[in-house]
Amino acid sequence: MKYIRKTTEPEVLANFKAQANEDWQPNYELLRGEDKKQFHQHLITEQGHICCYCGERIVRTDSHIEHFQPQTEYPHLELDYFNLLASCQQKIQPKEPRHCGMGKGDWFDDRLLVSPLIADCGEFFEYTVDGQILPTREPEKAERATETIERLSLNIRKLQATRASAIEGIYGEELELILSEDEIDKLIHYYSQTDNEGYYQPYCQTILYMLNQEKMDRFK
Structure with missing residues (x-):
């Protein structure tokens, strides 16, 4: 999980809410058409084009607007910009496992x-070379991490496989990283930043964890 730094509420959402009057009150169900598409794309861009939970690459046509605090229990937050994120999965295919926001x-x-x-959300989780996500061993964070992994189905086979593939892209098939400390630092910098077009690398938080562990094990 990568920290999402929310920016200023986008104009498209602010203008939609500003239409409220005595006879008409905006709600999420009425946010439709081009306004909804623009807002959805804003969230994706804000997140560096990765899912707010698992970190996989997302596009508007295969993701959804996620209410972190659900509309059913928190209707007063249904148009709160700071409660709205972009999560992977949109239309669930037959037998496709639900995860992240859908889960x-x-x-x-x-x-x-x-x-x-x-800001410290990434510190709640650890990763293994075979793509598993695990709760941190820090006692004060482990319970929350465990529950989050289970409720969002973050450790299903599909996500393990895609995380493992991302790790292999750095480590190679032998899963052995033979780099100098300076080279590891350069990779850490690369995976910590968006590229020139505003994209994070998929599963960048997983890779950052692995690189930082490699650095600690070999050079500390």
Whole structure:
């Protein structure tokens, strides 16, 4: 999970909400058409084109607008910009496993759900070379991490495989990284930043964890 730094509410959403009057009150169901498409794309761009939960590459046609605190329980937040994210999956195909926002559904527990809107969200999780996501061993964070992984189905076979593929892209088939400390630092910098077009690399947080562990094990 990568920290999402929210920016200023985009004009398209602000203008939609500004139409409110005595006879008409905007709600999420009324956000449609081009306005919704523009807002959805804004969220994707803000996140560096990766899912707010798993970190895979997303596009508008295969992702959805996610209410971090669900509309069913928090209707007053349905158009709150700071409650709206972009999550992978849109139309679920037959037998396709649900995960991330689709897996979470209407569940929310502020004490147990790790939010991608907190700066240290990445510190709640660890990763293995075969693509597993695990809770941190820090006791004060482990329970939240465990519940988040389970509720969002972050450790299903599909996500393990794609994370493992991303790791192999750095380590090679032998899963052995033979680089100098300076070379590792350059990779850490690369995966910490968006490219010139504003894209993070898919599963960048997974790669950053692996690189930082490699650096600690070999050079500290």
